[in-house]
Amino acid sequence: MSRPPQSVAIxxxxxxxxxxxxxxxxxxxxxxxxAVGQGFAVHTVFVTDGAASxxxxxxxxxxxxxxxxxxxxxxxxxxxxxxxxxxxxxxxPDSGMPDPSDMRHAQAVTRMAGIVRDLSPRLAVLPWRRDxxxxxxxxxxxxxxxxxxxxxxxxxxxxxxxxxDLGVADDHPRPGEMEPVGLDIGAHAQSKQQAVQAHLxxxxxxxxxxxxxxxxxPEMIARLTGRWEAYWRPCGAR
Numbered sequence: 001m002s003r004p005p006q007s008v009a010i011x012x013x014x015x016x017x018x019x020x021x022x023x024x025x026x027x028x029x030x031x032x033x034x035a036v037g038q039g040f041a042v043h044t045v046f047v048t049d050g051a052a053s054x055x056x057x058x059x060x061x062x063x064x065x066x067x068x069x070x071x072x073x074x075x076x077x078x079x080x081x082x083x084x085x086x087x088x089x090x091x092x093p094d095s096g097m098p099d100p101s102d103m104r105h106a107q108a109v110t111r112m113a114g115i116v117r118d119l120s121p122r123l124a125v126l127p128w129r130r131d132x133x134x135x136x137x138x139x140x141x142x143x144x145x146x147x148x149x150x151x152x153x154x155x156x157x158x159x160x161x162x163x164x165d166l167g168v169a170d171d172h173p174r175p176g177e178m179e180p181v182g183l184d185i186g187a188h189a190q191s192k193q194q195a196v197q198a199h200l201x202x203x204x205x206x207x208x209x210x211x212x213x214x215x216x217x218p219e220m221i222a223r224l225t226g227r228w229e230a231y232w233r234p235c236g237a238r
Contacts, residue, residue, distance in 0.1 A: 012040025021073035027159035030185025052094035054213035112146035128160035
């Protein structure tokens with residue numbers, strides 16, 4: 001992306017919400033690296049287990065893949081310089097997050113609210129509220145419900161992963177809703193690219209017995225690992 005009209009000013013502690021392992025790197029890996037480099041605590045919450053990417057694999061059951069994806073997430077954080085930073089795996093079902101009316105949603109909200117209270121974040125980095133993937137939308141709702149429950153008011157930034165690839169007009173920000181901001185991650189670009197490579201199960205070379213399984217599109221990786229990370233900030237927020 002080209003340089004946005006405004007740049008992100010990081011303040012901490014920082015809460016990062018990732019719908020799946022790999023979203024933390026693709027969406028805001030540079031911000032994680034920069035925040036840690038500035039000495040801020042960064043707590044990353046992985047919402048789903050990420051285990052729905054290869055349903056046709058006989059060698060990789062959902063349970064085995066979920067364990068693998070957690071290991072990949074830990075390694076990705078290490079490569080971003082956040083290996084010693086706190087992280088939580090909520091382990092909700094990938095592509096099957098509970099609706100807000102479901103008791104499991106309320107239980108997850110309670111758990112995340114506890115994380116928010118303990119961290120008292122000054123910045124919360126969330127998936128874009130209308131990103132086309134249902135888990136991204138559900139993770140935004142879960143995080144906002146948890147933040148609302150605490151009564152805290154961190155600054156909010158939202159990152160889009162699938163919007164440019166799969167979004168329709170109604171998925172994009174509405175007039176007066178959000179303003180684009182960005183973060184120059186040139187100093188962390190190599191670390192972010194290496195962190196993407198930690199998510200080997202999603203890159204097409206590890207799981208070979210499910211031809212229809214998910215693989216991160218190379219063009220998406222290229223778009224999300226450039227010099228600038230793009231975010232949306234609610235209009236009027238600072």
